Amino acid sequence: MKHIHIFLLLTFCSMVANAQKANSFLVYSVKGNVSIVENNKGTKAQIGKLLTDNSTITVGANSLVSIICNEASLFSITKPGTYSMTQFKDSCLANKSSITSNYLKFIWNQLTTPKGAPEKNRKSYMNNVGAVSRTNISIWIDSRLDTINYYSGDFPISWKCYSDADEFTFDIYEEAENGKPVFQKTVKKTSVPFADFSSKLKKNKPYFWQVNVKNEDPERRKVVYIWDKASFEKLLAQIRSAHNGTETAAEENFRIGFLLESARFYSEAYGYYQKAAQLNPELELYKKTLEAFKKDYAIGQ
Amino acid sequence: MQSPPKPRTGKNRQSILKRAYKSFYHFYLRYLFKRDTILATISVFLFIWLLSLIPLNTGILNPFKTALKDLDFNDISYSVLNKNKNTPIDSRIVIVNIGNADRAGLAMMIEQLKAAEPKVIGLDVTFNSAKDPHTDSLLASTIANSSNLVVVSRLDWKNKKTPEDVGYFGRFEKYHGYANLIGEDGGTIRSFSPYEKSDSIVYSSFPVAVAELADSKAVEKLRKRKREYEIINYSRNTDQYVIIEGTDVLENNVAASLLKDKIVLMGYINHDPFNIEDKHFTPLNSRFAGKSTPDMNGILIHANIISMVLDGTYIRNIPSGIFWIITILIAWLHVALFMRYYIEEHIWFHLVAKVAQIFFAILSVYIGILVFDWFHLRFDTKISLIVIILAIDIIYFYEALAVWLHTKFGFQTSFHSKSH
Numbered sequence: 050m051k052h053i054h055i056f057l058l059l060t061f062c063s064m065v066a067n068a069q070k071a072n073s074f075l076v077y078s079v080k081g082n083v084s085i086v087e088n089n090k091g092t093k094a095q096i097g098k099l100l101t102d103n104s105t106i107t108v109g110a111n112s113l114v115s116i117i118c119n120e121a122s123l124f125s126i127t128k129p130g131t132y133s134m135t136q137f138k139d140s141c142l143a144n145k146s147s148i149t150s151n152y153l154k155f156i157w158n159q160l161t162t163p164k165g166a167p168e169k170n171r172k173s174y175m176n177n178v179g180a181v182s183r184t185n186i187s188i189w190i191d192s193r194l195d196t197i198n199y200y201s202g203d204f205p206i207s208w209k210c211y212s213d214a215d216e217f218t219f220d221i222y223e224e225a226e227n228g229k230p231v232f233q234k235t236v237k238k239t240s241v242p243f244a245d246f247s248s249k250l251k252k253n254k255p256y257f258w259q260v261n262v263k264n265e266d267p268e269r270r271k272v273v274y275i276w277d278k279a280s281f282e283k284l285l286a287q288i289r290s291a292h293n294g295t296e297t298a299a300e301e302n303f304r305i306g307f308l309l310e311s312a313r314f315y316s317e318a319y320g321y322y323q324k325a326a327q328l329n330p331e332l333e334l335y336k337k338t339l340e341a342f343k344k345d346y347a348i349g350q
Numbered sequence: 351m352q353s354p355p356k357p358r359t360g361k362n363r364q365s366i367l368k369r370a371y372k373s374f375y376h377f378y379l380r381y382l383f384k385r386d387t388i389l390a391t392i393s394v395f396l397f398i399w400l401l402s403l404i405p406l407n408t409g410i411l412n413p414f415k416t417a418l419k420d421l422d423f424n425d426i427s428y429s430v431l432n433k434n435k436n437t438p439i440d441s442r443i444v445i446v447n448i449g450n451a452d453r454a455g456l457a458m459m460i461e462q463l464k465a466a467e468p469k470v471i472g473l474d475v476t477f478n479s480a481k482d483p484h485t486d487s488l489l490a491s492t493i494a495n496s497s498n499l500v501v502v503s504r505l506d507w508k509n510k511k512t513p514e515d516v517g518y519f520g521r522f523e524k525y526h527g528y529a530n531l532i533g534e535d536g537g538t539i540r541s542f543s544p545y546e547k548s549d550s551i552v553y554s555s556f557p558v559a560v561a562e563l564a565d566s567k568a569v570e571k572l573r574k575r576k577r578e579y580e581i582i583n584y585s586r587n588t589d590q591y592v593i594i595e596g597t598d599v600l601e602n603n604v605a606a607s608l609l610k611d612k613i614v615l616m617g618y619i620n621h622d623p624f625n626i627e628d629k630h631f632t633p634l635n636s637r638f639a640g641k642s643t644p645d646m647n648g649i650l651i652h653a654n655i656i657s658m659v660l661d662g663t664y665i666r667n668i669p670s671g672i673f674w675i676i677t678i679l680i681a682w683l684h685v686a687l688f689m690r691y692y693i694e695e696h697i698w699f700h701l702v703a704k705v706a707q708i709f710f711a712i713l714s715v716y717i718g719i720l721v722f723d724w725f726h727l728r729f730d731t732k733i734s735l736i737v738i739i740l741a742i743d744i745i746y747f748y749e750a751l752a753v754w755l756h757t758k759f760g761f762q763t764s765f766h767s768k769s770h
Contacts (some may be wrong), residue, residue: 160406167532168579171543172507177541179556179648180502180529181618181628183453189479189518209478209515268693344512 068173072141073181074100074116074134079082081112100134107131116140128229128261166277188217188262193344196272196313200281204316206273207240207347208260211275218261240347243316252277276314284312299328303335315346362701381686386764391685393740395678402461425538425633426719428584433723434634437585438692440657442564444468444612445593445649447619449477454485455600457492459616462599464496464611470563472556473501474529474617474649477518486518498520502529502754505546513546514553527559528705531630531651532579538631541579542655544572557655564613581728582651583658584634591653593619619648665722668729676729681737684710688745693764703742711735 076085076098082332083094086105094106108114108126115125118141118166126132167174175282187207197206210217219241220230232246250256250273257270278285289301290309306321322342343349355690381387446463448456456475463471480486495498503516505528515627516526528546532540548555561568562648574578594617600602618628627646630651658664668676687706691699714731720728755761 058587067598123402167537168527168541171532171541171579174532174534175505175507175530176535177531177539177630178476178502178504178529179628179630179651180474180504181448181648183456183481184479192480267697276663 071102072118072134072138074104074118074137076100076114077117078113078115080114081115082109083107084109102135102138102324104134104342105131106134125265127265137305138187158267160298188265188268189261190259190268193313193315193345196274197225198274198276198312198314199247199277199316200276200314201315202320203244204319205240205242205347206258214262220259221250221273222257222259222270223254231256234303247275250275253280277322281314281317284305288312297329299335302328303338306338310342318342319346319348372662377701378687378690382682383692384689384764385762386748386752387682387686387689389752390689390741391678391682394681394685394737394749396742397740397744398737415767425635426715428633434585434587435588437590439590439592440586440653442613442660443591443653444609444614444654445591445619445653446596446599446614446616447547447593447717448596448616450616451555451596452485453477453481453489453624455596456616457485459596459599460492461498462602463614463616465607466604466606466611468609468614469498470613470617471496471499472560472613472617473499474556476504476529479518490519490522493519497524498527498563498565499523500527500556502527502556503553504528505530505553506633511549513548525559525563527554527556529648529652531648533630536631538633538635539582539651540580540633542601542651543579544577555655557652559657560613560615560652561656561659562658565660570661571628571662572659572664575664580655581663581667582632582640582655583646583663583726584632584654585657585661585663586654587634587646588619588621588650603671615649615653617647617652618673619647659678663726665728668721668727673729673733677734677737680710680714680734681741684738685741686744688741689764691721692745692749707735707738710738 055193071324076094076096079094079096082177084107085100086094086107087099087100087103100106100116106114108129108131111191112129113125113127116137117123118137122140124137125141133312141235191208194206205207206219208217215237217236217239219232219234219236221232222228222230232249234245244305252275254275256273256275258273259267259270264295285305288305292301292304302321303325306325308317309315310318319342322335322339326339329335437594446459448459451459456473460471460473477489493501501517501519501523503514503520503526505513506515507513509515514526514528516523520526530543531539532541532543542555542557544555544558546555558569559574561572592608594604594608620627620629623643626644628648630646630648631642631644632646632651684706688699688703691702714734718729718731721729749765752761752763752765756763756765
């Protein structure tokens with residue numbers, strides 16, 4: 050019994066010791082303006098410098114630093130800002146899977162790969178594009194989304210990606226440059242619905258959104274502005290009364306939708322375009338406009 | 351005194367033939383119609399069918415399948431036998447190597463080319479986003495003012511509603527076609543899809559869109575074939591197309607007569623084997639199996655497709671009914687031979703089986719290549735080779751089954767428990 054107790058104690062101690070093991074970070078490459086703060090002393094980052102969990106690193110604009118953690122995993126920081134090394138604990142997790150588990154994973158992946166030849170299932174095998182690209186930006190954001198006004202409704206902020214990136218970070222800031230994000234979400238899709246963050250933002254205050262993809266400089270931040278009820282209804286009343294002549298309900302909805310879209314109230318405009326198309330389904334213009342709107346802003350995708 | 355040998359009469363010759371047939375029948379032919387041969391042959395195909403029913407992809411457990419995955423023996427006719435060596439240069443097509451030209455450079459090249467009045471210009475470049483307002487406006491204006499310019503687009507089937515991505519200049523383009531080719535990622539490109547349909551919208555591929563403007567009658571033929579995909583007839587490699595440098599176009603070093611009424615394809619070509627930008631594996635690769643580097647730029651693949659469409663030299667697949675009849679016939683002939691040695695001269699069985707497999711592999715590939723070369727008909731000899739390889743193991747299994755059935759139910763079989 051005594052032996053068992055000693056064994057359990059030793060196991061526990063070893064687990065605690067392992068859990069508390071500090072990470073060591075090695076600066077592997079530096080580009081641009083990168084500095085390190087250790088024991089309240091700031092120095093320029095140099096290749097080969099060892100950092101601990103207590104170190105802080107500052108990455109300037111258009112700069113890059115690559116770091117190797119615990120001689121195992123390499124990661125890079127390209128986003129300007131100041132970071133504590135403890136933030137990068139996740140990047141230190143090395144793949145400790147055994148050969149057996151890796152082999153079993155491989156076999157399972159192979160067994161569950163769909164059967165079939167390229168010609169029999171061509172849509173799955175049409176990823177080879179026989180063309181050269183003359184673009185070096187993988188994220189593309191429609192210029193109409195450089196300012197978005199929002200009051201209510203279901204509308205996604207979307208972008209297009211032309212690289213193999215499968216994960217994006219969507220940030221909202223209070224500042225046009227620098228600062229910490231007030232909202233951050235990592236997504237696999239190329240859109241984030243307003244419902245995810247609108248309640249977290251203050252009304253009548255400009256915020257700035259940005260989409261980041263790994264190892265790439267993001268585009269300049271875009272503006273998002275949440276309107277309060279009174280201000281929006283005042284604007285809507287102005288739009289409604291802007292037309293003096295007679296018009297059908299469908300025409301009125303279409304006109305309001307068009308003017309709201311011009312005023313960058315995309316979520317609200319969508320609702321009015323939908324109403325116009327419902328009220329007069331015969332008119333091709335309403336139908337086509339609604340289809341184009343949905344396609345342009347990736348609604349329902 | 352010996353009498354002189356009697357001259358051979360027709361009757362004698364007949365009896366020799368009869369005897370030869372008899373001994374051949376006794377040696378081999380009688381095994382063709384044995385119940386065991388027929389049942390063992392059926393077992394081979396039954397086994398293949400049962401394998402196909404397993405919902406899991408068992409390819410990894412099958413070394414033959416894994417090794418032969420991206421192999422087509424017809425590739426040998428291109429890569430080893432120089433099938434297209436004597437194909438003349440296609441004078442209808444001129445390829446302009448855009449090199450590293452940027453958007454402004456491309457706009458100027460298009461303007462220069464337009465002045466030479468080609469039939470159609472195909473621009474094999476994608477533009478995914480805005481770059482620089484000045485050069486973007488320049489290229490947008492050039493694209494909008496070019497009535498015979500086809501620009502590539504890209505199909506993305508993840509986007510099911512509107513799969514075609516026409517890129518940043520899409521709204522200025524009069525014609526576009528997708529540049530997607532059919533093949534595994536990093537695999538050999540052997541086929542392409544001429545048209546794709548989604549939500550009643552028909553999308554044309556880039557080479558088809560270019561050929562349509564050059565020769566609509568030829569494309570009509572293609573349309574009438576109604577094939578979901580076409581096997582690419584790689585008739586020419588880099589040396590069999592007229593390739594001019596974009597810089598020469600810009601410096602006005604190219605005679606307008608070379609381009610007048612021609613199909614001009616603008617794309618990226620790099621002869622450096624270590625530069626693999628827009629390079630793909632094709633059957634023309636000098637290494638038809640195993641690891642190597644991609645060998646052909648996308649624009650040359652499109653040029654080969656256009657040549658094929660203009661000439662109407664399509665490659666046909668052998669009808670599946672005929673294919674399976676031939677495969678079953680080959681399996682039957684082999685199983686009969688294997689059975690004969692298995693039952694009568696087992697000591698030679700494995701040796702004969704291996705020799706037969708090697709002999710058949712060489713012969714079938716040769717026949718396949720001849721058929722491909724003469725009739726533009728593709729016969730996948732890979733399957734019959736797999737069937738013959740499997741046949742030996744199936745005979746062992748069949749023997750055990752037949753003996754068990756014989757003991758249990760008195761099943762009549764040529765096998766007996768001590769056959770070897």
